[in-house]
Amino acid sequence: DAGVIQSPRHEVTEMGQEVTLRCKPISGHNSLFWYRQTMMRGLELLIYFNNNVPIDDSGMPEDRFSAKMPNASFSTLKIQPSEPRDSAVYFCASSGEGLPNEKLFFGSGTQLSVL
């Protein structure tokens, strides 16, 4: 299996621009998670989906952030408008049926820089 695939690997944009991050989970996995890594807070859970339905978006920092999962094989995280403080590494992870769901498989991440 190819694992969790994220694109792009790196994104450099200017403040105010829209940014879209993409994720393809492992085939057959029914849960998908978006995390953000910063030095201060480590890995923060932004949102997660179960069977394509958003379950918990309490970690989404502001209305500028939105996430969708139109089907079982694709998810997007969008930031509009982007700000310099959004600069971080964004990870997508997926997990499969059965316990423990907590064994997450992570993608390689998207390094986002907002200038």
Place this chain on the structure above:
Amino acid sequence: DQQVKQNSPSLSVQEGRISILNCDYTNSMFDYFLWYKKYPAEGPTFLISISSIKDKNEDGRFTVFLNKSAKHLSLHIVPSQPGDSAVYFCAASHLSSNTGKLIFGQGTTLQVKP
């Protein structure tokens, strides 16, 4: 509020010696704990886990200890190898909720010197 804390940002040990990484949590509802390892430019990968019904779990050179009364867990690596140099994240979950939702700590960067 940081529910899972790794108070040591970094740790340096000599090859062959023991590495001990620590983690504290505040939420008594957590009943499943995991350690993930992360190399630069890669995503975290699962390393080892422990359920709250146990106080120790061992997998080769890696052992995780859980002290529920102190809300503390630790990861021991014996013997440490240069390839173990990475960022280690502690994570916790409420397994009974069956959500798969993990709360991670800030991470500890381990450097193993040859």
